[in-house]
Amino acid sequence: MTDVVQPRIARGLRDLLPEQMIARQKMIETIRRVYELYGFVPLQTPAVEYLDGLLGSAAGDEASKSIFAVVNPDSNNTSERLGLRFDLTVPLARVIASHPELPTPFRRYQVAPVWRADKPGPGRFREFTQFDLDSVGVESEVADTEILAGMCDTLSALDVGPYKVKFSSRAVLDLLLEFAGIEGRRGPDVFRVLDKLPKIGAEKVRKELTTGYVDESGDPIKGLELSTGQVDLIERFLEIRPDDRRQTIAQLRELFAAVDAAAAQIDVVERISNHLYALGYADDRLALDLSIARGLAYYTGPVFEAELLDAPQFGSVFGGGRYDGLVERFLGRKIPATGASMGVDRLLAALDALGRLDHRKSTANVLVTVLDRSLMDDYVAITFALRRAGIAAELYLSDERIGKQLRYADACDIPVSLLLGSDEHAAGKVTLKDMRMGKARAEKVEDRSEWLEERVEQRQVAREDLVDAVAHMLSVIERRTENG
RNA sequence: GCCGGCGUAGCUCAGUGGCUUAGAGCACCUGACUGUGGAUCAGGGGGUCAUGGGUUCGAUUCCCAUCGCCGGUGCCA
Numbered sequence: 215m216t217d218v219v220q221p222r223i224a225r226g227l228r229d230l231l232p233e234q235m236i237a238r239q240k241m242i243e244t245i246r247r248v249y250e251l252y253g254f255v256p257l258q259t260p261a262v263e264y265l266d267g268l269l270g271s272a273a274g275d276e277a278s279k280s281i282f283a284v285v286n287p288d289s290n291n292t293s294e295r296l297g298l299r300f301d302l303t304v305p306l307a308r309v310i311a312s313h314p315e316l317p318t319p320f321r322r323y324q325v326a327p328v329w330r331a332d333k334p335g336p337g338r339f340r341e342f343t344q345f346d347l348d349s350v351g352v353e354s355e356v357a358d359t360e361i362l363a364g365m366c367d368t369l370s371a372l373d374v375g376p377y378k379v380k381f382s383s384r385a386v387l388d389l390l391l392e393f394a395g396i397e398g399r400r401g402p403d404v405f406r407v408l409d410k411l412p413k414i415g416a417e418k419v420r421k422e423l424t425t426g427y428v429d430e431s432g433d434p435i436k437g438l439e440l441s442t443g444q445v446d447l448i449e450r451f452l453e454i455r456p457d458d459r460r461q462t463i464a465q466l467r468e469l470f471a472a473v474d475a476a477a478a479q480i481d482v483v484e485r486i487s488n489h490l491y492a493l494g495y496a497d498d499r500l501a502l503d504l505s506i507a508r509g510l511a512y513y514t515g516p517v518f519e520a521e522l523l524d525a526p527q528f529g530s531v532f533g534g535g536r537y538d539g540l541v542e543r544f545l546g547r548k549i550p551a552t553g554a555s556m557g558v559d560r561l562l563a564a565l566d567a568l569g570r571l572d573h574r575k576s577t578a579n580v581l582v583t584v585l586d587r588s589l590m591d592d593y594v595a596i597t598f599a600l601r602r603a604g605i606a607a608e609l610y611l612s613d614e615r616i617g618k619q620l621r622y623a624d625a626c627d628i629p630v631s632l633l634l635g636s637d638e639h640a641a642g643k644v645t646l647k648d649m650r651m652g653k654a655r656a657e658k659v660e661d662r663s664e665w666l667e668e669r670v671e672q673r674q675v676a677r678e679d680l681v682d683a684v685a686h687m688l689s690v691i692e693r694r695t696e697n698g
Numbered sequence: 699g700c701c702g703g704c705g706u707a708g709c710u711c712a713g714u715g716g717c718u719u720a721g722a723g724c725a726c727c728u729g730a731c732u733g734u735g736g737a738u739c740a741g742g743g744g745g746u747c748a749u750g751g752g753u754u755c756g757a758u759u760c761c762c763a764u765c766g767c768c769g770g771u772g773c774c775a
Contacts (some may be wrong), residue, residue, distance in 0.1 A: 225766075269775085280774070300775075332774065333699080334767095406773095511775065585733065620735045635733055650733075656736035665736065672734085 226332075233575045238343075238562060240572065241372060243327055245345050245556065248368045249323040252360065254347060257322040259305040263331075265295040267308055267544070277382050280331045282340075282640050298329040302346040302555065304542065310350050310551075311544030318351030325558070337528060337563035347534075348553025350541070355482050358516045358536060359489040365520050365532050365554055366495055374565060376523040378454070379495075380503035381486070383613065384513045385465070385479040386533065387504075388404030394447040395438065403438055404448075405507035411452070412505070420445055432678060456503035459487040486516060514538045518554050528564040532556045576626035578608035579688055583619040585635035592634060596644070596680065604680045605688070623649055627690050633672075644680050646687055647672035650695075 223229065225263075230238065262284050269281070284296040299305055302324050310320065317578045325345045334340055347364055349357040362381055369377045391401050407422050414422075418435075421427040423445050426437025454465045463484050470476035483502065490500055506519050515536030522531060534554030541549040563573045582597045584590070593609055602606035608628065610619045616633070623631045635646040651671035675683040 222765085304775090330774075332771090335769095583734095616733055617735070622735095624735050631734085633734075637733080647734075652735065659736065662731065662737070666732080666734070669734075698725095 220250055224340075225558075226334035232564075236574050236577065237304065237571050241562065241582055242345065243564075244371050245368050246323070246325070248364065248371050249347055252321070252347075252364055253369075254321045254323040257306070257309065257324045258326065259302070259309060259324070261297070261327070262296050263299050263305060263308070265297045267303055268297050268299065282329045282331055290316060300330050301328055302326060302344050303348065303537065305347070306348055306350070307541045307551070308544050310549060311539050316437065319357070320350045321348070322350075323347050329626065332642075337560050339559060342560075343558040345556040345558050346553060347555075348551060350551040351549060352552075353538075353550040355486050355516070356489065357550075358518075359493075360485050361534065361552055361554050362486070362490060362500065362518060363493060363495060365556075366499060369520060369522075369532070372565075373570065374522050374561070375568060375570070375583075376499075377520060378499060378501060378523060379518065379520040379532070379585070380501045380506050381516055381518050382504050382506045383479065383483050383500065383516045384507075385515055386483060387507060389470055389473050389476050389479055390448065390451050393451070393470055394440075394444045396444060400438070404440075404510050406439065407452045408448075408452070408505065409507040416449070416452075422451070423448065452505060456501040456505070458497050459491070459500075462504070463487065466504070483516070502605065512537045512540050516552070522561075522564050522568075525564040525568055528556075528560055528567070531561045531564060540668060543577055574627050576608070576628050578606045578626070578628050580605060580607040580630045580632055580684055581619070581623040581626075581628045582607060582609045582632045583616060583623075583634075584610050584613040585616055585633060586639075587613045589634060589639060592639070596632065596634070599681055600684060603685070605681070605684055620647075620649075624653065630687055632680070632684070638674065638677075641674075642677050643674045644677055645672055645674050646680075646683060648687060648691060650691060 260442055264280070265283065269691075278516050282298040283298055284298060286294065286296045306322065306324070308490070310316065323346060325343065327341050327343050329341050331340055332338070347361060349361060357383075362379060365379045366377075369379070387405060388398065388401060391398055391404070396404060404423070407419055410422075416426065421437065422435055423438050423440045424442065425439070426435050450469060454462055454469070463480060466480055467477070467481075487502060503519075506517060513535040515538065517535035519530045520532035522528065532554055536550070536552040538548055538550045541551060562571065580600055582593050582600075584593055592632070597607050597609040610622065620631055624684065627649075629649055631647040631649055633647060638644050648671040655668070655671060656665070659668075
């Protein structure tokens with residue numbers, strides 16, 4: 215006996231089985247269609263990047279902790295260390311810096327896995343797929359507008375139910391620092407606390423901004439030691455409601471009337487809002503919400519976020535913003551860029567929880583069953599006739615009992631089964647069976663002879679008409695499914 | 699990362715420091731009922747009791763470590 219190896223999978227990683235992959239690929243295809251409609255082009259980059267490129271100059275130990283390092287057998291030189299990418303934005307910045315010949319504006323989409331060695335949780339894994347949409351080389355707020363519109367159109371196309379796309383501006387938050395008399399370098403700390411507002415509430419945010427507190431588990435939470443006067447000013451900012459973009463902007467202008475340069479930054483936000491009104495993105499699904507800060511330090515202008523109103527527990531399914539400084543790391547000069555990233559896995563988990571996910575386990579629409587091995591030539595011919603007519607068909611590859619073959623079709627959720635035995639063969643016909651209708655009937659029927667004899671879900675058609683008949687049955691099934 | 703809880707069949711869970719071969723329900727497989735998924739009936743397979751050490755005459759059960767899962771908390775560039 216040889217020793218078997220345990221079929222293990224590392225922490226936070228998983229296999230995606232056919233049932234998951236079918237739903238996932240359908241979703242990705244829908245998103246891709248939206249992005250290509252916007253004229254974005256595809257890009258692929260390696261999973262592995264140099265660690266210095268991933269980390270950047272400003273990154274500390276904490277940042278590097280969640281990067282998976284990769285062993286490079288070619289080199290033991292520590293400056294050549296490799297790691298798995300943790301997002302798609304940093305690789306994009308590297309591509310931009312190393313391909314000056316690319317036409318600008320360069321607008322690309324990329325769907326690919328990324329890796330973060332974070333603690334796994336529900337809907338949260340260490341390998342997950344991001345679907346990014348970025349626009350590089352344009353300073354104009356029209357580029358930001360387009361990203362926000364793309365987020366809305368994507369969520370609409372995915373039929374996720376009601377959603378809210380929110381935006382704010384890092385530049386406006388910087389105005390807040392000036393307004394409250396807080397040093398610019400403390401901005402990231404302050405914003406990180408403000409970002410927790412929906413989670414921990416105003417009371418704790420206030421404490422964390424000032425003296426700190428001890429939470430329920432006894433952990434001390436360090437305060438930022440702001441003065442109460444500063445916190446009062448911050449609270450006046452947070453009181454601005456996000457329900458109506460025009461009103462939000464008017465209140466913002468009033469609050470920051472005394473701040474130099476405020477008017478120019480608020481103008482940018484207002485232009486974005488007005489473009490979006492003009493395009494039909496009203497307040498019901500697109501809000502100027504000043505409380506979103508995003509944890510990411512590299513954002514420099516507008517920031518974006520989206521959540522599903524029916525599944526708020528899954529948090530933000532889309533996030534992004536303008537990052538005019540990121541390419542500079544690789545190029546030494548600034549290139550404006552803006553974009554958003556969708557969490558494919560999180561969105562799939564949310565849709566599944568909402569019961570909006572299709573759980574097909576097969577790509578075939580027809581199962582050609584094998585009743586009589588001597589008719590195998592016919593079965594093969596029928597299967598390929600369907601395939602050549604563009605109908606996905608699967609041939610059962612052995613002649614096991616018909617009951618077992620139909621159970622297989624049922625288990626895989628193949629909507630139509632095709633039967634051809636000696637009776638049909640003699641009559642020049644085939645039997646088509648609508649599996650879902652049969653399943654619905656099975657739930658009601660009590661008596662076996664009734665179950666076997668009625669068979670309203672199936673009918674015989676002439677052998678030469680079978681391709682048309684299958685296409686017709688599939689269209690009837692599809693229409694019935696759409697109508698609930 | 700830190701704190702707490704949990705790991706027994708594919709799933710949900712019983713159970714016991716020594717009666718022999720560790721159980722149930724569901725699921726799965728085989729057969730009966732015409733060549734039809736369901737129901738019914740008859741049968742069947744499947745567990746290193748998470749892994750590795752330790753205590754013991756004896757450990758699935760007690761102890762330790764590791765791994766994994768769940769909850770809370772931190773972090774999320």
